[in-house]
Amino acid sequence: MTKKISKIQIFRHLIQIILFFLLPGLYIMAFSEIKSVYQMILKGNFNFVQAFPSIFELVTILFMTILLGRFFCGWACAFGAYNDLIHEISKNVFKIKFKVNVELDFVLKYLKYLILTVILVFAWTLGSSILGSFSPWEAFAQITDISLVLSNFAVGLLLLLLITIGAMFVERFFCRYLCPLGAIFTLISKISIFKIRKPNDKCGKCRICTNNCSMGIPLYNVNSVRGGECINCLKCTEVCPRKNTAANIAGSDINSAMAGSVAIAAFAGMYALNGSASKLLVKNGLASASSISTSSSQTNYSNYKDGTYEGQGTGFKGGTTSVSITIKSGKITSIETVSTEDTPDFYQRASGTVINDIVSSQSTSVDTVSGATFSSNGIIEAVNDALNNALASSAASKSESSTSSTAASDTSSNLTTEASSSSDTSANTASGTADKPSQKTSSNSAKETKYKDGTYKGEGTGYKGGTTTVSVTVKGGKITSIETISNEDTPDFYDRASGTVISEIVSTQSTSVDIVSGATYSSRGIMQAVESALSKAI
DSSP: OHHHHHHHHHHHHHHHHHHHHHOTTHHHHHHHHHHHHHHHHHHTOOOHHHHGGGSHHHHHHHHHHHHHOSHIIIIIOHHHHHHHHHHHHHHHTSOOOOOOOHHHHHHHTTHHHHHHHHIIIIIIISOOOTTGGGOHHHHHHTTTSHHHHHHHOHHHHHHHHHHHHHHHHSTTHHHHHTOHHHHHHHHHGGGOSEEEEOOGGGOOSOOHHHHTOTTOOOGGGOSEEOSTTOOOOOHHHHHOTTOOOEEEETTEEEOHHHHHHHHHHHHHHHHHHHHHHHHHHHHTTSSOSSOOOOOOSSSOOTTSOSEEEEEEEEOGGGOEEEEEEEEETTEEEEEEEEEEOSOHHHHHHHHHHHHHHHHHHTSSOOOOOTTOHHHHHHHHHHHHHHHHHHHHHHHHHHTOOHHHHHHHHHHHHHHOOHHHHTGGGOOOGGGTOOOOSOOOOOGGGSOOOOOOSEEEEEEEEOGGGOEEEEEEEEETTEEEEEEEEEEOSOHHHHHHHHHHHHHHHHHHTSSOOOOOTTOHHHHHHHHHHHHHHHHTTO
């Protein structure tokens, strides 16, 4: 009996170790892809065929969870394996023996639904980034670079420490009480065809199955368990002295070792099948290997010359990422990775979502991927660099005269008011210095100027010297619209600034508007770009 138990659990732990090193980001990947799908649906631009190549990991994990229950949690999740390791050390090395109160355990298991709701509402629906640094799994995913974790995920690291302490006392502490992905899996796994069957009428009073349950499920009180809190670790099927507990698929009892083997084989098979399906979709032109081609009116790319352009950016640990973008009819139609020196797992985690979002929104002001922030920023930077090359190509083909450039410079100097004098005293919050309250230059000092109708392009310098390029449309002598053509700014800061600053400029017909607190340089880059464009309209 002992030998049989040892073999099954050794097999499970072996799978955990292999996947911990080969696919450590599966947990974050799955959760990020759920976020991506949710936001696509929320925005009304979800297309399953086009999105499929980038979310096949999610499709695999969700499908297998619905079909066979939470084998992912019990066998494949790196964070779950970490919780198992900590508890085994505490139990066998430090001899910690702690049993959480049954009633308290029952109540605490609802915490993960509260956490999921907070993330769903504030981070996914309202777009708040405040929870990003609170993520313990992001700190865990990048723990090998401790300086990066300390500077970007300090709160997450503190939570990871608390989770580690919790796991020493309560088995699967995070999985039981805090895991938002586990909350989703708990709900959808209840319809699986896999269950643990345990007839009460054949039970004694030992409660060995309950005492060995990783998730603290009161097995002595039920006839079977299908999904829900059960993570299919299969320990209960091994320890029953009466052999009364069995793994069951579609109504038939099967050997516990076979159940684990079937689940892992099905998982691997679905993973391979989805990968083949992705390649088939690309081959038949139904989807791009690294992009979704959809139309969008959010950004005007008409100033870019059609063609293919390359750009570079700096990703995780300084690795260079090179991409190739294709522009047709003034729109980005595809983005392909030329090469990357980034960490493969982080880059793969970031590329599908970030590239899809850029093409879908026709903007580089997109969300970074949880757990792969620097890889995401590297891709965004590379795309911006490629867009600048497209802009330069367009400018060269139009052969703009040096006379208009001189006039733009002279007039821009006249239009720049008191706002520029205070630029040296402001900084974006990313540099670690908080902004002063929003500053405003009196609009009464702005000159009343007559502008010639048309569309004009201008450039300004934003955060960390990044170039912001805008297109300003003038009708009836008034500014009617301002569109972002490209920006080399930090996406989060630019998003924070652009909506407010642009709407205020159009509303007041002046560039002497409030800067956005926390995004000072990004705000000034937009103002400067609009002033440059307006100088050409005089």
